Amino acid sequence: MIGSDIPALIPITFLAFAVLIPLLGLWKRHLSYYWAVLGATIATGFSALGFYNYISGSETIRYFFGGWEPPVGIEFVYDGLSGFIVLVINTIALFVLIHSRLIGKREFPGKVTGYYSVAMLLMLGFNGMVLTGDLFNLYVFLEISSLASYALIGIGEKRAPYAAFRYLIIGTVGGSLYLLGVGFLYTVTGTLNIIDMAAMLPEVIGNSAIITALALMVAGIGIKAALFPLHGWLPDSYSYASSTSSALIAPIGTKVAAYVLLRVVLYLFGVDIIDSAIPITDIIGILAGIGILYGSVMAIAQSDLKRMLAYSSVSQIGYIIMGISLANPFGFIGAVLHVLNHALMKACLFLVSGNLRLKEGHTDITKFDDSYRKKYPWTMVAFTTAALSMVGLPPLAGFFSKWYLALGTIENSNWLLLSVILISSLLNAVYFFRILEKVYLRDPESTDEKTGIISSLTTNEVKPSMLWTTSIIAFGILAVGLLNAFIVSAIVTMFPAGL
Amino acid sequence: MVDFVLGHYAYWFTIILLAIGLYGMLIKDNLVKKTIGLSIFQTGVILFFVSIASKWGATVPVKSDEFPVTEVANYMNPLPHTLMLTAIVVGVATLGVAFALLITIYNRYETLNEQELLEKIQ
Amino acid sequence: MELTFVPLYAVLVSLAAVPFILLSSGKPNLREFWTILAGVVKFLLVLTLIPAALEGRTIELTLFEIAPNLPIELRADPFGVYFAIVASGLWIFTSFYSIGYMRGHKEKKQTRYFASFAICLSSTIGIAFSGNLLTFLIFYEMLTIATYPLVIHSENKEAIRAGRKYLAYTLTAGLLLIAAVGITYSLTGTLSFQPGGIFGDVELSNTMAVSLFLLYLGGVGVKAGIMPIHSWLPSAMAAPTPVSALLHAVAVVKSGVFGIIRVVHYVFGPEVMGNFGLNDILMVIAGVTIIVASLLAFAQDNLKRRLAYSTVGHLSYIVLGAAMVTPLGLTGSIMHISAHATMKITLFFCAGAIMVNLHKKNISDLNGIATVMPWTMGAFVIGSMGLAGLPPINGFVSKWFLGAGVLEGDMMLPLIILIISGLLNVGYFFPIIHRAYFKKGGKELEGHTEASPFMVVPIVITATASVIFGLFPDLFFHFFELASGIAETVFNTL
Amino acid sequence: MKKRVASPIVLLGSRLLSPYIMLFGLYVIFHGHYSPGGGFQGGTLLAASLLLIRISSGRRISRIQFSDYLTTPLAVIGVLIYFGTGLTALLAGGYFLDYGQLPIPGLDAPDLRYWGILIIELGIGLTVMAVLVSIFDDMIRGED
Amino acid sequence: MKNFIQFFLIICFTGLLLFAAMDLPYRGEAGNQMNRETSITGTEVPGNYYVQEAYNDAHTNNMVTVVLGDYRSVDTLGEQIVIFTAGMICFLLLRKHEEEEE
Known part of the structure; x- marks a missing residue:
């Protein structure tokens, strides 16, 4: 009974808590945190249950809202892929929210009620985007999540509102372009349902409106996903936002957008059309390649940890989009696996930067030194794990997505992209080992010149709620790396038609 | 050719609106003007949807006894109208958020001109 | 005794020691006890594999699949066992020696040192027992990372630069190797090592x-130090001497040449090598490396750097042997793995002992030290x-x-190379011995005696081992028998 | 603003207009089934009538009419009306938002849908009104 | 220079939209896909279904209301959430509670 309702229950949970938090916030404000965590826990439980059902052999769930079958009504589609993504994003969000209690007190005091309510709305939007099977409904959820992320970014340093405003302008243009694309598709096909439309598109292929629609949609979603030339909003937004916001939006937001791109390119248009009629994959493949290199190079040039991570996100998104653009099984596996891996790695890294910012008040890499290792040993272990995974060292998770992407490029004989993957791994190594070297080797200012002994430093680790979430995610990186055969065998069942 | 131009006449206006909106967002320095450009851009999209809903010789999609509903050509397509109700609300919400952000920006920097803002941020 | 899981235990035993080492960081004696214990246990585990290897049996153990159709696969074939014996056997000596060296030198962060060392050994044994290229790749990268803390151990500018x-x-x-493995997988659909190629x-x-x-x-040539990409090896001499000894004479570089032999004979196979003229490429590279490295060794005054260039040259002997694609060449090449390991570790141990005891790094300062350190220099003579x-x-x-x-x-051509390089070897080792024995030492030698027994005993043992295995190659570990058996399997499957 | 209270004519005029706008707003909500209209349009008109008083009379007086502490609860209640309707249908065994399954006795499915739509339109109207007023209030106060 | 790029962008965008016009159906023609009886693949065309069945399904004259409130009610819920989000955001960005209780 509950199994078939899961597609609706996940967003409903977030919605319920989003409206309850401000209501209960009038009564006792400091409970907002616990309500938010409770909501995320329940939603994660539903997602886990749903994905468990999928693994143990249940069919794709098509949930017809209002009892109207598509194309008349709107449906939520809970297939393997959307179930997987939903599980990933909700789990990450749960950990980030648990982690956020002290950061909330420090970085946005007096605003927790609104903050957690908007965070719930953000997750509602993301879940809706992933689950929905209707193009216009996707736009609505896209806007919910976008609005929420503008606000969450706007809460932060002094410069945050301006970054958020720029994101708002660019993001709304992205949403509008997507909507215009949907309009063209609707004009030509007369339906809005993805499954329905996917069946019709092969009949009308070659139509200039359809090609334009694809271009507009890719551009619109590309803005949200920070595809290379459209990434301008991302670095400022991530680096000036409060730690929790960037930890929430960076691992989840761009991933969801990349997932939507995957849906549009591989499920709506389909591999056959993409391969034969429209050369869109070549273009986004090249853009992704440039983005990977550009993001990595820019990351090397940054001196602030969060800004560096932001540029690294630009580069990592490139991997996912490159996987989509390959349009072959290995590319697909690589893209989907990298959604999971990168979500884990980026969440871990941003949580670490949150820990540092809470304790040290800054995330300036040039000030990092050996004392950090002494003060925050476990935080630094988590950081090291995530960093090594980003570099792509086996058996951590990051290696395997690179491995499948590399296999994908080899299968297409695309040596250029293969070398891009390899070079960017090296660049990743440069900017992460730079930090690791500082943290583990550089003598701190407080070192006694003569004896070389660091004076009066004791362990000053963050509070358990923050430490455990960071550590568990770091452990997750290792676990996903070792267990990725199971995950991949699940991903294999999610292939779109024609792959 | 004439058919082509006349057949798409509403569409040309859409394009003009979209271009104006884009111009406002890209070229104008004042953040409020950028917001206005954004609004025009969204309106262009809305206009596009509304224009495709029309049918020659059809009436508004409210059932009336003069026109039988079995004959679809009697009524305009209600779907784009519905969608645009939603899109309008989204636009309003976006504007609200944009102005809230502008207020916070103004409180912090006391200017809404992008050039001055960038100088002050440096 | 059931041998199936022995390779796994052999890999894991030193990993299991790491937590103990970390936990007992405050108590040096206990910490070193764990290291030694793990070393001995590992060595004994490897020894139990010898009988099977002599029969030519391969012990296979497929662990979980880490990617579809690509399991983590451990395979103790004779070649792997051979390498594992060398690596794990020498680890014990190095552990003792490390204790003496690190304490004598009063190095800091010794816990990190011993922990990294243990991980390194796990990776090396993992490389030895890898059943397929993916497993190999994983352990190979693990080795890279585990070695890094060792290279930068002294944490001065030079060490950090060397680490970078x-x-x-x-x-x-590693990335090139990933690409190569990926291409291989998409071409053949398998990654398992097979004698004669896949x-x-x-x-x-x-x-x-x-x-x-x-x-x-x-991919594998960097660690093997072949010529245009060898230059990390001399730089890495900034590390403490036991590290140079074990990792740059045994574990890391030998993993490289081990990898080359695996690639040449177990992935490509003699036939493919011959068909595309790949062995010629390899042979030219190896030959150039041998000659140039030997010449460069002359130019070094720093003892460890001279040894490093000598290592570069000798590694290419092994590569050269692999490139000949003949059974006897392969036998010789495999034999040289163990031979070079024992000899070079002796030499590095000597260099370290001199450094700890007399604080001398340069060859020009070594005048007359044989009078002070007779055992050490005796071993040095044998090694060179x-x-x-x-x-x-x-x-x-x-x-x-x-x-x-x-x-x-x-x-x-290879014959000429071998002869010339033999002469060059004599040429660059002889001056050292000459200085040590026949020149008169300065005053600073007074009051110094032989280094600590922790260091001298391993030196003497490894030097003795070199002689013993020279006289009786089949003693204890049946090196010769194993090597020729391996060559037979590779070439029989043609 | 220099004076606390603006011109009495403006205040009177807006007080005169406001109830009619409000009434029209309610009409638009309730008559949405038969003519163009509905929750959003009606809610906006309701908000307009409240905002008219707020603009003309200033904060102190307008609070008497409609306190700014009411906005958030009202908006939440509006969402909850919509949400609760959907959830009721879900709990009654149908799909989420399937008004045909609402447990109201004595009505067949089309009539249930008729009433269901009316209920949710009310919820929407409430939310839109409350949120628009609250945005206005927040902006007037600025960032404090 | 910067302006040049931006104008170029606008021109490209306009060009793309003009390109789309080539195959875009004329406005208001009954033969357009979304106005036809059945779609290309023979499935229901939602626009027609709404016109024909709205009154039967919900006894409401205004088809837009039925589509809004019933057929596509999730959109409308989403829309209500959007406006609610906007309210919460203004609350979050602009208002602050004075005292923080614990």
Whole structure:
């Protein structure tokens, strides 16, 4: 009974808590945190249950809202892929929210009620985007999540509102372009349902409106996903936002957008059309390649940890989009696996930067030194794990997505992209080992010149709620790396038609 | 050719609106003007949807006894109208958020001109 | 005794020691006890595999699949066992020696040192027992990372620069290897090592074969120190001497040459190598490396750097043997793995002992030290004689087989290279011995005696081992029998 | 603003207009089934009538009419009306938002849908009104 | 220079939209896909279904209301959430509670 309702229950949970938090916030404000965590826990439980059902052999769930079958009504589609993504994003969000209690007190005091309510709305939007099977409904959820992320970014340093405003302008243009694309598709096909439309598109292929629609949609979603030339909003937004916001939006937001791109390119248009009629994959493949290199190079040039991570996100998104653009099984596996891996790695890294910012008040890499290792040993272990995974060292998770992407490029004989993957791994190594070297080797200012002994430093680790979430995610990186055969065998069942 | 131009006449206006909106967002320095450009851009999209809903010789999609509903050509397509109700609300919400952000920006920097803002941020 | 899980235990035992080492960081004696214990247990575990290896049996253990159709696969075939014996056996000596060296030198962060060391050994044994390229790759990268803390151990500017260089080279190599493995997988659909190669039925274009081979060479060749990409090795001499000894004479570089032999004979196979002229490429590279490295060794005044260049040269002996693609050449090449390991570790131990005891790094300062450190210098003489290829030390045996391989393959050029390089070896070792024995030492030698027994005993043992294995190559570990058996399997499956 | 209270004519005029706008707003909500209209349009008109008083009379007086502490609860209640309707249908065994399954006795499915739509339109109207007023209030106060 | 790029962008965008016009159906023609009886693949065309069945399904004259409130009610819920989000955001960005209780 509950199994078939899961597609609706996940967003409903977030919605319920989003409206309850401000209501209960009038009564006792400091409970907002616990309500938010409770909501995320329940939603994660539903997602886990749903994905468990999928693994143990249940069919794709098509949930017809209002009892109207598509194309008349709107449906939520809970297939393997959307179930997987939903599980990933909700789990990450749960950990980030648990982690956020002290950061909330420090970085946005007096605003927790609104903050957690908007965070719930953000997750509602993301879940809706992933689950929905209707193009216009996707736009609505896209806007919910976008609005929420503008606000969450706007809460932060002094410069945050301006970054958020720029994101708002660019993001709304992205949403509008997507909507215009949907309009063209609707004009030509007369339906809005993805499954329905996917069946019709092969009949009308070659139509200039359809090609334009694809271009507009890719551009619109590309803005949200920070595809290379459209990434301008991302670095400022991530680096000036409060730690929790960037930890929430960076691992989840761009991933969801990349997932939507995957849906549009591989499920709506389909591999056959993409391969034969429209050369869109070549273009986004090249853009992704440039983005990977550009993001990595820019990351090397940054001196602030969060800004560096932001540029690294630009580069990592490139991997996912490159996987989509390959349009072959290995590319697909690589893209989907990298959604999971990168979500884990980026969440871990941003949580670490949150820990540092809470304790040290800054995330300036040039000030990092050996004392950090002494003060925050476990935080630094988590950081090291995530960093090594980003570099792509086996058996951590990051290696395997690179491995499948590399296999994908080899299968297409695309040596250029293969070398891009390899070079960017090296660049990743440069900017992460730079930090690791500082943290583990550089003598701190407080070192006694003569004896070389660091004076009066004791362990000053963050509070358990923050430490455990960071550590568990770091452990997750290792676990996903070792267990990725199971995950991949699940991903294999999610292939779109024609792959 | 004439058919082509006349057949798409509403569409040309859409394009003009979209271009104006884009111009406002890209070229104008004042953040409020950028917001206005954004609004025009969204309106262009809305206009596009509304224009495709029309049918020659059809009436508004409210059932009336003069026109039988079995004959679809009697009524305009209600779907784009519905969608645009939603899109309008989204636009309003976006504007609200944009102005809230502008207020916070103004409180912090006391200017809404992008050039001055960038100088002050440096 | 059921042997199936022995390779796994052998890999895991030193990993299991790491938590103990970390936990007992405050108590040096206990910490070192764990290291020694793990070393001995590991060695004994490897020894139990010898009988099976002598019979030519391969013990296979497939763990969980880490990617679909690509399991973590441990396979103790004779070649792997051979390498594992060398690596794990020498670890015990190095552990003792490390204790003496680290304490004598009052190094800081010794816990990190011993922990990294243990991980390194796990990775090395993992490399030895890898059943397929993916497993190999995983352990190979693990080795890279675990070695990094050792290279930068002294944490001064030079060490950090060396560490960067090391990472730059080895990480690049790892990436090339990923690419190569990926291409291999998409071409053949399998990654398992097989004697005689896995490209049996695959149509390879000439460009593809050559570029794939070059990718592999870039991947494993960096660690093997072949010539254009060797320069991390001399730089990495900034590390403490036991590290140089074990990792740069045994674990890391030997993993490289082990990898090259695996690639040449178990992935490509002799037939493919011959068809596309890949062995010629390899041979030219190896030959150039041998000569140039030997010449460069002359120019070094720093003892460890001279040894490092000597290592570069000798590694290419092994590569050269692999490139001959003849049974005797392969035998000689495999024999040289163990021979060079024992000899070079002796030499590095000596260098370290001199440094700890007399604080001398440069060859020009070594005048007359034989009077102070007779045992150490005696061992040094044995080691350098062996490297020059003089009987009855084990270096002679392996060179003999290399030479025989050359004749078997009817090639003139490698023979000339072997002869010249032998002379060059004599040339750059002789001045050291000359200074130590025949020049008069300065006043600063007064009051110094032999180094601590922790260091001298391992030196003497490894030097003795070199001589013993030179006289009786089949003693204890049946090195010769194993090597020729391996060559047989590789070439029989043709 | 220099004076606390603006011109009495403006205040009177807006007080005169406001109830009619409000009434029209309610009409638009309830008559949405038969003519163009509905929750959003009606809610906006309701908000307009409240905002008219707020603009003309200033904060102190307008609070008497409609306190700014009411906005958030009202908006939440509006969402909850919509949400609760959907959830009721879900709990009654149908799909989420399937008004045909609402447990109201004595009505067949089309009539249930008729009433269901009316209920949700009310919820929407409430939310839109409350949120628009609250945005206005927040902006007037600025960032404090 | 910067302006040049931006104008170029606008021109490209306009060009793309003009390109789309080539195959875009004329406005208001009954033969357009979304106005036809059945779609290309023979499935229901939602626009027609709404016109024909709205009154039968919900006894409401205004088809837009039925589509809004019933057929596509999730959109409308989403829309209500959007406006609610906007309210919460203004609350979050602009208002602050004075005292923080614990």
